[in-house]
Amino acid sequence: MAITHEEVRRVAALARLRLAPEEIERLAADLSHILDAFTRLQTLDTTGIAPTAHAEDVVLPLRPDEVVNPPADEALLAGAPDRRERRFRVPRIIE
Amino acid sequence: MIALHELTLREAAARVRRREISATELTRAALARITAVEPGLGAFLTVCEPEALAAAAATDRALAAGADPGPLAGVPIALKDNICTAGVRTTAGSRILERFVPAYDATVAARLRAAGAIFVGKCNCDEFAMGSSTENSALGVTRNPWDPERVPGGSSGGSAAAVAARECYAALGTDTGGSIRLPAGFCGVVGLKPTYGRVSRWGVIAYASSLDQVGPITRNVADAALVLAAIAGHDPRDATSAPRPLPPLDDLAAGVGGLRLGLPREYFVEGMQPAVDAAVRAAVRVLEGLGAAVEPVSLPHTEYAVATYYLIATAEASSNLARYDGVRYGLRAPAASLGEMYEATRAAGFGAEVKRRIMLGTYALSKGYYDAWYVKAQQVRTLIRHDFDAVFARCDALVTPVAPTTAFRRGERTADPLTMYLSDIFTISVNLAGLPALVLPCGVDGGGLPIGLQVIGRPFDEATVLRAAAAYEHATDWHAPRPPI
Amino acid sequence: MEAVIGLEVHAELLTRSKIFCGCSAAFGAPPDTNVCPVCLGMPGVLPVLNRRVVEFAIRAGLATHCRIAPRSVFARKNYFYPDLPKGYQISMYELPLCTGGHLDVLVDGVARRIGLTRIHMEEDTGKSVHDADDGGSLVDFNRSGVPLLEIVSEPDLRTPAEAGVYLRTLRSILQYLEICDGNMEEGSFRCDANVSVRPRGETAFGVKVEVKNMNSFRAVEKALAFEIARQNEAVAAGERLRQETRLWDADREETRSMRAKEHADDYRYFPEPDLAPLVVDPAWVEEVRATMPELPGPRRERFERSYGLSSYDADVLTQRKDVADYFEAGVQAGAAPKEMANWTATEVLRLVREEKLDAALVIRDWPITAAQVASLARLVQAGTITRSTAKGLLPRLRGTGRDPAELVASEGLAQVSDRGALERAVAEALAANPAQVAEYRAGKEKVLGFLVGQVMRASGGKANPQLVQELLRAALAEEAP
Ligand SMILES: [Mg+2]
């Protein structure tokens, strides 16, 4: 199960991680090694087995449509790295 | 006279209620103990001295006024630093949240406060609870109180070390693949991972949402039951919290007579440390002697659990950690463009293991690999659950070692991630199946390091798990030794 | 060549609170005030589903003949964007709530059935604006977590006009259901389109282009027309079309290619672990069905059938539920349906448009009540007042709640049909206009209109015009030499 550098770069782009060349090297090796060990899963026949996404069989609870939150106070926004008054500032979004 | 920090939680709480000692005295004693042992231990990332003393004073005033300040009134307790606390920084052991101060309490924190507990601090952990040794914390080193050269286990290593070193009477940890139980086992204390859904996850920084669960780490089984009772129960803010009440846990002393205990053969493997094998088998004989019926059982898909776990957990983690983008809170690296802001922030904010897991999880969910890896793992998760269903049709609980070895040396398993992942081999199936499990001390190895016994129960049957553990604890003295620190 | 169009509508739901937290979902609050840890995507927070969002989705599903899944699953759609606080949107993917419906639309009087692939619930994102100060962008999360329905059509539409009718019909239905205000300018009803072209008769699809950023029905129609023409030209020139996303530029009236983002289309959907599957009990569906209003299509047909209205009038009157209700209230109050239809479709709707009353989802404070209009209509039908008197009265009735019949009586506005009085007025008019009389008698019959006008004016508009005409003709004939 060899994960190529190209593959590592593709996945890193999806995950928005900047990787140094030596990190790409290391991750390609690590992921290959890990997935190699995990290929044992592929030996199991799981035809017709329903996937488990949740550990328990609870019914999804529903909440009444009520406004219970007060307007946000300063404490909620205080940790913003960059703000203009109440808005969060980021480098220019280009479409 | 016994030092205040040597009291059990139950005793300490009782003395405060009887007003034999004040909450302030108890809190000062804990803070003094923290000051004394922290330099050689590193269990805490944040010590909340002024907040703790203010809360203790308030408790004392309430007691003086004749109010009932709750079952844990005045008792110093610590929280793993991935549990949000209003006004106190909560880092999850990560650079990206190094300065993050939540405006809100996690439900478990709020419930402990309501029960009267005093928060003395926030405990170190592997970054975003990803690890088995606490070596992945970006913010500090935590040592094993039994041997400073060894790891405390992880990811709740700080919580377990703090409790073992008598810095607090209990601590909360979180357990996604063994993160409460492994450090409890390595530090010689009691750790309980409740059933998935038993305890609210609201305000607990998510690693893998379908596996994460909060639980207590204490010095004995009765204390674990006490803390569980304070934090358990339905939370309308967590849609995965179960709408069923915790049954009363007052018959812990009922014994194991008539209990059917299963011994899964897959948990006694080649290459296991002999002392661990011996101690767990001896513990099983003790339980048999106490009247339990023990039988060998099989959980045939155990060998697939590590792969299943690491695919599901990392897939969920890759998504859960996407919110750390430098926009609304947390670290932001200087950047000229938006794309650079994301990539530089996340590159600087996350450590190597977190990046590895984000990469693995992103890969497993990405186009072309989703069915082969993610869906496959979910299907095997079903098979693992079925294994437990079949065994629990015959048994009331299972007994296993918590890990194949005792605490390992720092740096011993950091070179190869897979070796580290295999530390969780006996704990992760429990998370995949959503079951409750408790670890308690059952011996020491030749080097004097604690060995942990794991008791696994049916979903929502913490009562039986606690009962079996209490019976064992009552019959043996393995909980008594104190670490040298 | 023919165009193949599929539309994807995002409709903001009119719930009080957001989909997964207890923040207000109201539009227009100061920036970042309707926010909490959940909709800001802070560490450790969890979503809890708003029951009314599900109810609204069921309503939309039933109105469009969808199958309501007894078990549906929320999924995470993963991508990075500053207005998306968690780095994923909670949406539905493999198992949506509503599937396999359709919408019947009337295109130039011809009925067309447009398939609906699916309707699902999801959360809206925040909103970003350009920072004028220094070229950055500013994000406001008030909209983050406002509930949305995503409504996806089959690629059954063939022309921009069809697409326009489909959108108007869909919006009308959502407004009837009172679940979305349908305001395209404010963004509560948004539309993206998938467009391709292929030779007529071909069944395979051409290369699909996604068109975004259309902020009105007109914009959708224009953008589609532009895009179809662009694709046709490209194909005619032998160019290969690219599968891409294009943005409509309303100022330059063209679509242009969005900078292609590398790997941007791999959303890595997976089941949302924080939310168990949604189970909708059939009894709940039946409960919702029982509260469904009559929808615009069936109502339009009933108006034609029961009231004998033209298809055009019936369509105009049924586009809004409140207008249709208004019309029927007038009929109930005794107005003849055609008369009431005329009054509603012309005078009342003119007022509604002029005063932008249709900005409200439901008009509750009509400037003139249906009962007043019905009363006016009855007075005209009975010949008590003239149509022009009635029109003149309309503004005076505003906000008074007065019955026009009473106003007519107290101010003596009733039509004068008294033969003796009118004969005197006719005689006076003839005497005062000898030249016109002579012209008429010389065969210039058109002059009659002028003479009628003179009599009407003299009567202050109250004279019965038919009777005036009749008396004039008689008088002119009598005195002929
Ligand atoms: Mg959508």
Ligand SMILES: [Zn+2]
């Ligand atoms: Zn909110």
